[in-house]
Amino acid sequence: MRFHAALSTAAASVLVLFAGTGTSHAASHSREAIPSITADATTKASAVVVGCLFESMKPFYVTAGGPLYAQGKIKSCTTPKPDACKLDVTLEKKLSNGLYGVVANKNTGWKTCKAKTLSVPYKCPQRIQKHTYKTVSSLQIEYKGKYGTKVVGSSTIATNC
Numbered sequence: 001m002r003f004h005a006a007l008s009t010a011a012a013s014v015l016v017l018f019a020g021t022g023t024s025h026a027a028s029h030s031r032e033a034i035p036s037i038t039a040d041a042t043t044k045a046s047a048v049v050v051g052c053l054f055e056s057m058k059p060f061y062v063t064a065g066g067p068l069y070a071q072g073k074i075k076s077c078t079t080p081k082p083d084a085c086k087l088d089v090t091l092e093k094k095l096s097n098g099l100y101g102v103v104a105n106k107n108t109g110w111k112t113c114k115a116k117t118l119s120v121p122y123k124c125p126q127r128i129q130k131h132t133y134k135t136v137s138s139l140q141i142e143y144k145g146k147y148g149t150k151v152v153g154s155s156t157i158a159t160n161c
Contacts, residue, residue: 048080049078050077050078050080050081050082050141050143051077051078051082051141051148052074052075052076052077052078052081052082052085052113052139052141053074053075053076053077054072054073054074054075054087054137054139054150054152055072055073055075055137055152056071056072056089056135056136056137056152056153056154057070057071057072057073057135057154058134058135058154058155058156058157059091059133059134059135059154059157059159060157061159065127067121067122067123067124068091068121068122068124068133068159068161069091069119069120069121069122070089070090070091070104070119070120070122070133070135070136070154071089071117071118071119071120071135072087072088072089072117072118072135072137072139073115073116073117073118074087074113074114074115074116074117074139075115076115077113077114077115080143081112081113081114082113082141082142082143083113083142083143083144084110084111084112084113084141084142085108085110085111085112085113085139085140085141085142086107086108086109086110086111086139086140087107087108087116087118087137087138087139088105088106088107088108088137088138088139088140089105089106089107089118089119089120089135089136089137090102090104090105090120090135090136090137091103091104091105091120091122091133091134091135092133092134092135092136093131093132093133094131094132094133094134094156100134100136103122103133104120104121104122105120106118106119106120110142113141122161124160124161127160127161128160129160130158130159130160131158131159131160131161132156132157132158133156133157133158133159133161134153134154134155134156134157135153135154136151136152136153136154137151137152137153138150138151138152
């Protein structure tokens with residue numbers, strides 16, 4: 001089974017994943033001032049497209065002095081729905097070498113596919129130095145024994161955390 005991805009612009013960026021054969025298409029269009037990136041993980045089996053639209057939100061605070069949150073959302077699913085979904089949300093911090101490292105992570109486990117939000121809190125160890133953070137979400141879907149996975153990252157936030 002081969003996977004092909006097509007990138008288009010329904011929100012900020014949309015990724016479509018399906019099983020099958022054919023050509024891979026990619027085009028990237030981004031808009032500024034959009035705090036999240038949206039992806040669509042789908043699988044195509046016997047001409048039936050199934051999947052869920054999900055997004056990765058830019059990290060945020062709920063209260064001043066409170067934890068920094070990463071958030072991923074499954075916004076909607078196709079009819080028919082995938083048999084199962086697993087949403088994984090990670091808060092990543094930019095390291096001194098320019099790469100990102102995981103500071104907090106949570107996943108839903110394999111569950112029924114439906115609209116849901118998963119928030120990951122991170123208690124800032126100190127607030128004296130500015131660091132850059134981003135949210136990375138992945139959605140895995142299963143439909144009749146076929147699997148699809150898509151990963152999408154948010155825009156970044158620089159904050160004293």
